[in-house]
Amino acid sequence: MIPQAKDFYQYFKGCYRLDYREFFVENVLSRKYPFKWFVNGEEELLTEILPIIPYNNKKVADLEKELALYQIEKTLFYGVFFVLGESRNPLIKDKRVCAPLFLFPATIETLDDEKYLSIDRDAFQLNRAVLELFDAADSQNSKDQFVSEISELLEESNPDFIRLQSIVNKHFFNVHTKELLMTPRVWSESSIKNHLKTTSYSEGNFKIVPAAGTVLVKKSESSLKVLDDLSGMAEGNKFNVGFQNLLSGKNERAPVNSSIYKSRLNTDQYQALQNAYRFENSVVVGPPGTGKSYTITNIVSDAVINEQSVLVVSKTKQAVEVLRSMLEDDFKLKKYLIHTTGRNHRVSLKAKIRRYMSGIVAPLYISLEYKKIQKWFTRLTELQIKFENLVSQELKLSDLSFNSELNLFEKWHRFYLNATVAGSTRIWDVFHEIEELTGKLEIAVSSYTKGKIQYNIRHFADLFRTDLSIFYDALDTNSFSQYKRTLAKVKHANILKVFPIWLANLSELNSVLPLQQELFDLVIIDEATQCDIASALPAIYRAKRVVIVGDPNQLRHYSFVSKASQREMRNKYNLPDDKIYDYRNRSILDLYLSKVSSQDQVSFLREHFRSTPSIIEFSNQQFYGGQLQVLKSTPRHTHNSQIRLVRTAGTRNDQGINRVEANEIVSRLKELMRDKEELQLVPSIGVISPFSAQARHINQLIRDNFEIEQIKKFDLFCGTPYNFQGSERDVVFLSFCVSDDSHPSAFIHLNKPEVMNVAITRARSYQYVVTSVDVNVLNTRTLLFQYLRFIDGFVHYNLENKSLDRFQKEVTAALVEKGIDGVRSGYPLAGSVLDLLISQNGKNVFIDLIGYPGSFKSAFSIERYNTLTRTGLICFPLHYSFWQKDQMGAIELIESLLHN
Incomplete structure (x- = not known):
């Protein structure tokens, strides 16, 4: 049964007031x-x-x-x-x-x-x-x-x-x-x-x-604004359509067109983009390092070029800042987005309006761009179909060639294929054209995105000039009351046509946007695990469609509201004992995961881009069921472990500080900075401790031992997992702080899956794990025991297959004869097993052997080739009939890939 909107919003307003953050x-x-x-x-x-x-x-x-x-x-x-x-x-x-x-x-x-x-x-x-x-x-x-x-x-x-x-x-x-x-x-x-x-x-x-x-x-203006919005929503006593359908379990699917961003996204990311149009409510589950922010920015850009308005919000300014940087740097949209969490955003917004009203805008060059993109997409589809057909013919030829019992028709078919398909480079030629066209599309799509948004803004700025002028007057006043009164005269939907991208903190919406149902075509809530339900509701209220992005295996918001207080509040508004009213323990992500009626509404991002196998694999197996496909799994990444266990004889004192671990980390920080300080590009560095007292102590040591210039140069940051969620560093030092005699409840804190998962997955390239505990005294069921054991015994899972079939042997021998060593067979990478992998001259070339009977007979799909390309691999499909006819030509092609 769906509650009355008034009671629903009043309940969460009451919980939020109890939690009074101000x-x-x-x-x-x-x-x-x-x-x-x-x-x-x-x-x-x-x-x-x-x-x-x-x-x-x-x-x-x-x-x-x-x-x-x-x-x-x-x-x-x-x-x-x-x-x-x-x-x-x-x-x-x-x-x-x-x-x-x-x-x-x-x-x-x-x-x-x-x-x-x-x-x-x-x-x-x-x-x-x-x-x-x-x-x-x-x-x-x-x-x-x-x-x-x-x-x-x-x-x-x-x-x-x-x-x-x-x-x-x-x-x-x-x-x-x-x-x-x-x-x-x-x-x-x-x-x-x-x-x-x-x-x-x-x-x-x-x-x-x-x-x-x-x-x-x-x-606090933040709490006041959320409470004010919730009051207004309760007074209106009406849910927006999307949220009403979420609570009722209603799930209508809208038709979806293909996106020009398809070529730059993997399958899961593209599903998330299409779901943003297909469903009123969708969820993106993004484990650490899976390109969650990249996916969001592509969804934003795609919506905007389709003349839709987008509001991106989060609980933390840090999460919003990451998205702002990507939209500005990767999509070059700095001039076209409104970043309300930044300083002096009103000044910036006024300047943009003044510029548009004065006619100071760049010339447009998009008239032929979209037609060209469409033409290239059509050609790309044709090439992909052609590639699949050629591979299918090669596999059929293989079946016929290695079968000694053929009837007359099959013999004729084999003769035909040998005459028309066998021995040509057509598979490689088509594949190479696909790669070149994909590269052209990437450049063209970026250019078109900027131009289309620019065109939309010019068009709508002219169409809604009156609203822009009133909006400018509102921004120009120093009185908040006058600002609100003037803002009420503006048709805000028209303003959103001119400024379609808005980035804001959840707590700031009331001061920058009117409380209007379904004001935005799309609202995206990032780091939704950290967002309590009450503060997220005003953003959802302003949405026609909602995308919730987060990871249930990461840290949630922290609330001081007791269960008894929640029960009292529920009874006050005659609400049932339902999990959706658990304000204290459930985030807005939890609410949506429990309420979406179809699994199709949930996208799970599998490809992990950030870390190497040794850093991410424990979390992959422990928290994600081995579903993550680690892209940094080339020999350079797996030859050595990128995680080092540093054992000390420290103890955790009564103040919750392990001085020996802290001093060890500072010593290694000095050494690392000394070794890297002359480099033009230095690594960013993070220090994490699950305990706030230890993090504060290390911060004090950092202040005492390092100059501000060093701290800034290496982007050095120290904090708890709560501080680091949504952040990453190239090198991370992790201080577990506990020792053999630490109180059992300290180990209980370390055994929280969300604390451990965030703490151990912040490093991109290298992680030092500093510990003072003897692993043998730990309970074998604890996460700390399992993690320390994992580090001690880590071997790149699913080691390469050393057994070779005839095709693999022939190609490997020919490569070695040419002085090309470092050839691996059956190599595991990004959830795939590669037929042959060559690592030489800083390059990695994957040879997909097609057509010889056995486990490596089939070709990879185009989507899987794209995934491997994102790891930095160069892909080369080599079919058996071509190898039989022209081994020298095949080797020359491989050599050119290694040396160009």
């Missing part, structure tokens, strides 16, 4: 909070000694004005139990940390001309800034449990806040709590300032003290 109050003492006020003496509100307390804030008059003028943007909170210390952020001058653990919405009341303060105990929020400062004793689960136990404490009537000390001590190791025994006596503002002035904090340690006071907080 409250990151790290230093109440800073100038950001001019209306701050501290309680003196005893705390009486939270401890329920009094329902209201006198509010003797000297700035209360100005504060009330501020609240009246900015009631939407700002909220008054009553903060309790302050965390004191020094900030780890190197970019801020004021290092003081003075952050309330709890924030309660507060109200100023006037009684007999006196000001009083009351709080809403039931609507408390945890200060996210504090939780990020705290280092969990063992894993992120500790923070989960802490939130649960604290919530129970605050929900009690007459809570015993002395218990807060034991709860904090139980879950965090870097927080001193002795001062909590003073509760309800509180520290004054002067006491806090003097303490911070005279006390030095090191190694990320903090103190929590009994203190209380008010702070005026500017609501």
Whole structure:
């Protein structure tokens, strides 16, 4: 049963509000909070000694004005139990940390001309800034449990806040709590300032003290915008058609035309592109390194040349930035896309509108381009059919030639084939023409894409000049309210004809786009595993068709909303106990994977481009059932392992830091940079630890040991798997941090499939795995044990087949006689077994032997040739009848491929 749209959207709005991402109050003492006020003496509100307390804030008059003028943007909170210390952020001058653990919405009341303060105990929020400062004793689960136990404490009537000390001590190791025994006596503002002035904090340690006071907080625009959109959607009480059909299981297929991008995509990628047109709702599952971003950019470009508007969104700016770079660099579309996550996007957008309205546009050269592309595609199809027919004739000739019991008709057929097919170079000639034409198409399609988009923009800019002018006026105002009012006059569908590509963060949609159902022809949500359902819904609401892109085996969003809170919220809106309402644990990718009604709507990208077999193979087998086809599997990549295990004698201390591993990594970083610093093109470097304390410690060592120029030159970045999802580096150092005596829950964290999968798949070329644990003490069922064992015993799976048939022997012998060595037979690569592979002069030539009876008789398909070409291979189909007639000519062709 489909829920009422109003109840559905209100439910997710409620969950999102509970998860309140906006409250990151790290230093109440800073100038950001001019209306701050501290309680003196005893705390009486939270401890329920009094329902209201006198509010003797000297700035209360100005504060009330501020609240009246900015009631939407700002909220008054009553903060309790302050965390004191020094900030780890190197970019801020004021290092003081003075952050309330709890924030309660507060109200100023006037009684007999006196000001009083009351709080809403039931609507408390945890200060996210504090939780990020705290280092969990063992894993992120500790923070989960802490939130649960604290919530129970605050929900009690007459809570015993002395218990807060034991709860904090139980879950965090870097927080001193002795001062909590003073509760309800509180520290004054002067006491806090003097303490911070005279006390030095090191190694990320903090103190929590009994203190209380008010702070005026500017609501995070991101959360506010999502909540505002969800409110508007609930008020409308209507799903957009695509989402309605998703929830109901309705699945209509639309007819799909062939795309000019077919020649540049593999089968799975092309299916994803066609699904973006065929279905209102489709999913692309993209494991690490499978060209997910490349697929998205091709879908975007194809949609735009077909005069459709596209919105690409993600939870993180990093994911959007990757797509922006590809669209600008690979497709040369910088002038034609609107990147709302960038700085000063309004200024950029105004400049583009001004340019179009002034007639400052490039000349067009696309009049004959499309016809040429169509003609070439037609010719390419003809050639592919011709190639298949020639191969079919060669295989038939083989069947007849190696059969001694033929009837009269079969003998005549063999005679005919020998006279018309055997011995010619026609198969190679046709294949070579296919390759040349494919190359021409690649260039022509890129040129046409740019020209067609440019033409569309010129055409629609002229057609909708009035809307452009109003839109420019909206962008030109400094008042957000005026901006929204002017924007309401614009027919935004017309603006999207002129500016069809929009890139945005999910949290920013409300400020850059109107809340209009089905505004965009296509909405693509990237890194959807990290996107919670609530923040994704406003983007989906604006879509006619939706493509969800992600990987269920990677890290999800993190939520603090409890199961009990979800249950309460579900009951409030009369919603069933269905998995789609599990806001806490399910991403928007999970929702779509569970709701699409046909497997045809799901595309799985198999070809892995990023890493070498030794780096990706563990994840391939463990998390993807061996379905990934690793393209970097040539002899250069498989001769040696690109992963090195570095064992140390380190231990993980009480602060969650393994100093020996950290020092080992810094030492190797110095060595690597010293060896590569003179190169024109240096490798990018990443350092990953599954534990935040270790990552922070290594970051501190990097700051202490390397100059900023080095860090920038090598694009050096250190973080946890959460920080690295969606990123990659040429060389990665991985610090597991744990040692033999580490607490069991640390190993539990490492045993999370999504944590391990992201951590070990970020390297393109080489990976150092630094560990201090004896593999023999590990539980053999754990991922860490299996991974370390894998590294120790890695051998390129499916080793080459050494047995040769007659055709292979003859060709190999002839090549060796010509001084061509490095010939391998039955070589595994990208999910295929290659008949013969030659590696010489930095080139790899695959010889597809066709027509001799045996396991290598058949030819590869054109699509498989294209896959192998993407690995850098040169493909050469060699049919047996040609070899029999002209061995010297065949060898000369192979030599030319190796030397040209």
